[in-house]
Amino acid sequence: MAKILAVDDSASMRQMVSFTLKGAGHQVTEASDGVEALKIAQGQAMDLVLSDVNMPNMNGIELCANLRQLPSYKFTPILMLTTESTGDKKMAGKTAGATGWIVKPFNPDQLLTTIKKVLG
Amino acid sequence: MSAAAQESVEIEKIQTTEEGLATQQYLTFLMNDEEYGVDILAVQEIRGWERATMVPNSPSHMKGVLNLRGTIVPIIDLRDRFQLPSVDYSDITVVVILKVDTDKGDRTMGIIVDAISDVYDVPIGKVRTTGVAENRNSHFIKGLVTVDKNMVILLELQKLLTIDD
Amino acid sequence: MSVDLSQFHQVFYEESYEGLDAMEQGLLEMNVDAPDDEIINTIFRSAHSIKGGSGTFGFMQVANFTHVLETLLDEVRSGDRSLNQTTMDLLLVSVDCMRDMLQALQNGEEPDMSNADDLRAQFEAILKNEDPSQALAQSANSKEGSDSGQPPSDKSGGDGAGADGKNGWSIDFIPEPQLLQTGNEPTRMFRQISELCDGNMSVTVKTDNLPSFSSLNPEHCFLNWHIDVHAPLEKSVIDEVFEWVIDDAEINIYPLGQSCEAESQKIQESEPDKQVTPAAVEPIAVTTSQSTDEKPKAPQKAAAPQESSSIRVDIDKVDNLINMVGELVITQSMLGELGENFDMGRVQRLQEGLAQLEHNTRELQESVMKIRMMPISFVFSRFPRLVRDTARKLDKKIDLVMSGENTELDKTVMEKLGDPMVHLIRNSMDHGVETPEERIKNGKSETGTVELKAYHQSGNIVIEIEDDGAGLNTERILQKARENGVISEDANLSEDQVFDLIFQPGFSTADVVSDLSGRGVGMDVVRRNIAALNGSIEVFSQKNKGSRFVIRLPLTLAILDGQLVQVEDQIYIFPLVSIVESIQYQGSELNNVGGHSDVLQLRDEYVPILLLNQTFGIQTENDDLDESIIVVVEADGEKIGVVVDELLGQQQVVIKSLEENYKKVEGISGATILGDGTVALIIDVSGLSKLSVTSLKDLDRKVKNHKAA
Numbered sequence: 001m002a003k004i005l006a007v008d009d010s011a012s013m014r015q016m017v018s019f020t021l022k023g024a025g026h027q028v029t030e031a032s033d034g035v036e037a038l039k040i041a042q043g044q045a046m047d048l049v050l051s052d053v054n055m056p057n058m059n060g061i062e063l064c065a066n067l068r069q070l071p072s073y074k075f076t077p078i079l080m081l082t083t084e085s086t087g088d089k090k091m092a093g094k095t096a097g098a099t100g101w102i103v104k105p106f107n108p109d110q111l112l113t114t115i116k117k118v119l120g
Numbered sequence: 121m122s123a124a125a126q127e128s129v130e131i132e133k134i135q136t137t138e139e140g141l142a143t144q145q146y147l148t149f150l151m152n153d154e155e156y157g158v159d160i161l162a163v164q165e166i167r168g169w170e171r172a173t174m175v176p177n178s179p180s181h182m183k184g185v186l187n188l189r190g191t192i193v194p195i196i197d198l199r200d201r202f203q204l205p206s207v208d209y210s211d212i213t214v215v216v217i218l219k220v221d222t223d224k225g226d227r228t229m230g231i232i233v234d235a236i237s238d239v240y241d242v243p244i245g246k247v248r249t250t251g252v253a254e255n256r257n258s259h260f261i262k263g264l265v266t267v268d269k270n271m272v273i274l275l276e277l278q279k280l281l282t283i284d285d
Numbered sequence: 286m287s288v289d290l291s292q293f294h295q296v297f298y299e300e301s302y303e304g305l306d307a308m309e310q311g312l313l314e315m316n317v318d319a320p321d322d323e324i325i326n327t328i329f330r331s332a333h334s335i336k337g338g339s340g341t342f343g344f345m346q347v348a349n350f351t352h353v354l355e356t357l358l359d360e361v362r363s364g365d366r367s368l369n370q371t372t373m374d375l376l377l378v379s380v381d382c383m384r385d386m387l388q389a390l391q392n393g394e395e396p397d398m399s400n401a402d403d404l405r406a407q408f409e410a411i412l413k414n415e416d417p418s419q420a421l422a423q424s425a426n427s428k429e430g431s432d433s434g435q436p437p438s439d440k441s442g443g444d445g446a447g448a449d450g451k452n453g454w455s456i457d458f459i460p461e462p463q464l465l466q467t468g469n470e471p472t473r474m475f476r477q478i479s480e481l482c483d484g485n486m487s488v489t490v491k492t493d494n495l496p497s498f499s500s501l502n503p504e505h506c507f508l509n510w511h512i513d514v515h516a517p518l519e520k521s522v523i524d525e526v527f528e529w530v531i532d533d534a535e536i537n538i539y540p541l542g543q544s545c546e547a548e549s550q551k552i553q554e555s556e557p558d559k560q561v562t563p564a565a566v567e568p569i570a571v572t573t574s575q576s577t578d579e580k581p582k583a584p585q586k587a588a589a590p591q592e593s594s595s596i597r598v599d600i601d602k603v604d605n606l607i608n609m610v611g612e613l614v615i616t617q618s619m620l621g622e623l624g625e626n627f628d629m630g631r632v633q634r635l636q637e638g639l640a641q642l643e644h645n646t647r648e649l650q651e652s653v654m655k656i657r658m659m660p661i662s663f664v665f666s667r668f669p670r671l672v673r674d675t676a677r678k679l680d681k682k683i684d685l686v687m688s689g690e691n692t693e694l695d696k697t698v699m700e701k702l703g704d705p706m707v708h709l710i711r712n713s714m715d716h717g718v719e720t721p722e723e724r725i726k727n728g729k730s731e732t733g734t735v736e737l738k739a740y741h742q743s744g745n746i747v748i749e750i751e752d753d754g755a756g757l758n759t760e761r762i763l764q765k766a767r768e769n770g771v772i773s774e775d776a777n778l779s780e781d782q783v784f785d786l787i788f789q790p791g792f793s794t795a796d797v798v799s800d801l802s803g804r805g806v807g808m809d810v811v812r813r814n815i816a817a818l819n820g821s822i823e824v825f826s827q828k829n830k831g832s833r834f835v836i837r838l839p840l841t842l843a844i845l846d847g848q849l850v851q852v853e854d855q856i857y858i859f860p861l862v863s864i865v866e867s868i869q870y871q872g873s874e875l876n877n878v879g880g881h882s883d884v885l886q887l888r889d890e891y892v893p894i895l896l897l898n899q900t901f902g903i904q905t906e907n908d909d910l911d912e913s914i915i916v917v918v919e920a921d922g923e924k925i926g927v928v929v930d931e932l933l934g935q936q937q938v939v940i941k942s943l944e945e946n947y948k949k950v951e952g953i954s955g956a957t958i959l960g961d962g963t964v965a966l967i968i969d970v971s972g973l974s975k976l977s978v979t980s981l982k983d984l985d986r987k988v989k990n991h992k993a994a
Contacts, residue, residue: 009330009334010297010300010334010337010338011296011299011300012293012294012296012297012300012338012341012342013334013337013338013341015293015296016288016290016293016341016342019288019292019293020288023288052337054329054330054333054334055330056327056330068466074466074504075465075466075468075470076468077468077469077470078467078468081337083333083336083337083340083355091532094467094529094532094533097466097467097468098467098468099467099468099469099529100469100528100529101529104337104340104341105337105340105341105348106341107290107341108288108290117473117474117477117526118468118469118470118473
């Protein structure tokens with residue numbers, strides 16, 4: 001079981017991700033934008049952060065950069081959920097310190113397979 | 121022999137003849153010396169009579185509305201409803217609160233009866249639905265059953281609670 | 286693991302409608318010549334979320350359509366494309382189109398794609414910098430057009446190089462020192478490969494680059510690895526393992542047994558269009574310093590026509606509730622403890638505890654009520670579009686000015702407020718604001734203004750709709766009212782009374798209701814709708830200056846300010862807003878009209894009198910009315926005097942449904958529970974006036990006949 005922070009401004013995506021992860025036995029905390037996620041992250045360490053890229057207030061890239069500044073998130077895997085299929089957005093994420101990405105649309109099985117790459 | 125023990129003997133007798141039949145529990149009450157039964161699952165609570173708030177221009181059997189833990193519940197005088205001679209309410213007059221799933225959703229209603237009688241296990245197959253005399257109240261009646269040599273009139277709650285006037 | 290995605294559909298629809306509303310609002314706010322970055326971002330984000338969600342939940346029609354939109358918006362966002370009016374109009378139409386598609390899907394129907402396909406063809410033409418109107422013709426007979434709308438599939442890495450490597454693969458993995466800082470961990474990748482090849486692999490660590498201990502940064506990675514995989518895997522499978530680190534490491538993958546030089550194939554090279562343009566990062570950076578009061582504009586809901594059964598609650602409100610329940614629990618346990626060892630010496634503490642309990646309960650009640658409160662922007666948000674479209678249709682220039690969008694009111698009230706407001710706004714635009722020519726002729730600026738205001742005033746919400754147009758035409762209204770028999774020929778009315786005529790049933794003049802604003806529905810319906818919400822509407826007007834409609838509504842339908850009255854042993858409640866005045870029965874000017882019923886002469890008006898005990902069939906022991914009170918109430922513009930025994934106090938009451946377990950009762954709108962736990966019925970004033978035998982019009986006639994006789 002891992003502690004996972006799921007960040008997305010879309011409630012349906014958040015619910016889907018959260019439901020899937022909880023179903024696989026993980027402990028999930030949800031946040032609806034970067035600001036909320038950062039606040040949660042400042043309070044506790046997570047084993048994995050899954051974040052959408054396009055969000056109001058603080059987007060996923062900024063969140064990623066901010067998380068890497070926190071001592072307890074220096075090496076935490078951060079995966080970006082992105083519909084951006086072009087390489088430049090992925091690069092932006094990498095530059096900000098993201099571990100990898102999951103391309104939307106994805107189904108629950110793809111999600112679980114992908115996070116297995118970075119957990120444990 | 122206590123009433124309960126006697127009842128169980130009686131039930132046993134029924135069950136030997138109607139092997140394996142499902143039973144349904146009925147709460148029975150008295151009204152004008154007749155015994156009536158309602159499905160016990162519909163019974164929410166039994167409370168003493170208290171004065172209800174009158175509702176304007178309602179039929180005479182509609183005795184008003186009561187506050188039941190925040191919901192407004194109409195109270196029906198069953199004697200009046202069945203056009204039986206009315207009696208004065210007293211300290212022992214009882215209100216049975218019933219909740220029934222109707223086509224308009226769950227409805228809660230109280231019925232005023234003379235006194236509570238008993239709880240019976242009634243085998244469903246034992247309920248006589250034919251031969252009930254057609255009269256003005258017959259559409260409220262689900263059937264008749266004999267328990268302990270007494271005839272019990274089982275009430276059709278859906279009808280009782282949805283028929284407006 | 287199988288997850289039933291349909292459980293998320295409802296949420297997806299709701300947030301998509303909100304997103305569409307936000308897009309629409311953004312588009313309407315946007316100045317084409319100087320687009321605001323934040324607005325473009327909001328619009329883009331909405332399209333983006335809808336695309337992501339619809340793709341995930343299997344609504345490919347919507348995803349494909351949204352993809353073109355998103356691409357276009359992305360270009361705008363990154364400054365590669367400027368907006369023009371044609372594009373803006375297309376974007377607005379596509380918001381409607383997506384809404385239709387989603388609604389069809391929500392109703393379990395197949396969306397009609399003809400509209401969407403046309404729009405998509407036009408967007409594609411724009412993207413190719415062609416004339417979008419040309420694209421329409423093409424789209425009809427070209428199927429390729431729709432295929433290009435597919436979101437490009439995202440394939441990184443290998444391109445069928447798996448033909449080799451029948452024996453396995455050799456991998457050189459030489460990470461950059463900062464690899465670990467992105468959260469990537471080489472051991473996890475090795476584990477993944479090991480799983481792929483069932484452990485048929487060997488890993489060799491190379492420590493060549495390891496610096497001396499003194500200069501070793503423990504957070505950096507100085508190790509290199511050589512991996513031999515002894516399994517016939519597809520190369521793409523191995524590429525995928527290193528997908529996330531190709532830029533942070535040198536990775537060489539080649540068939541087992543060959544040398545690296547012979548057929549080295551850097552993954553970097555197989556990655557297509559890897560343009561690292563840092564500039565592209567800039568535009569999506571949303572400034573976090575953005576003031577928070579601007580932010581709540583984004584999620585707008587009410588424009589979605591669905592009466593949604595769920596409600597979105599601000600997290601602060603929920604936290605607040607939780608805090609209060611916490612306090613309640615503390616009070617409860619304090620009281621519980623007090624009750625266990627109670628003696629009369631502690632009665633003081635008991636009283637304090639009970640006072641605390643009362644306080645907690647009241648606060649909790651207020652907070653619970655607040656959950657249903659939503660900013661009126663949920664209604665207002667649809668008006669910019671309405672005004673824009675209507676103004677175009679009317680060939681008028683009209684600015685919409687809104688204020689007080691954050692004023693909160695009950696969700697139920699809000700849902701029922703939309704239609705009357707649409708009617709009033711259309712009315713103001715159609716009949717209030719003049720054409721540009723007329724305005725100039727009257728010395729006004731060419732552009733008219735319709736102003737919407739919302740604010741709280743003494744427990745009510747007040748909404749004003751004001752225009753700077755021609756004002757109500759009193760002569761025309763009087764003329765129409767006489768023609769329609771709403772008033773008698775010789776009626777002498779004050780200006781206010783004349784204005785009030787427009788709310789009379791059966792009154793409709795071209796000056797007040799047109800096909801556009803009316804569709805056969807008059808102002809009387811508006812007034813009735815508002816009255817049904819326990820509210821009122823008034824109109825103020827000045828010739829050539831404009832008109833102002835003022836709507837007053839209770840903040841919530843769940844609570845009512847009531848006047849308690851007593852009739853015999855029964856207590857009834859009048860909504861305070863409906864009461865005009867209360868007077869003593871004794872000494873009032875009462876007339877008996879035509880032997881039928883009493884009327885009260887109230888200044889220059891005749892008001893029918895109704896005895897509540899008679900109307901409600903309450904048994905009376907006392908026929909003497911001298912001590913009685915006449916409560917003059919007004920509903921639907923008609924006054925009646927209701928005779929009761931006594932006025933009791935005024936208090937806020939929580940409205941309970943009588944219909945839930947019983948049925949609708951004429952003259953009664955609901956019930957409430959009084960402090961002593963008994964039930965009191967709330968009087969429906971407009972229903973009551975229907976119960977009264979004489980209506981106002983009959984009465985007027987009778988009074989006149991009576992006088993004439």
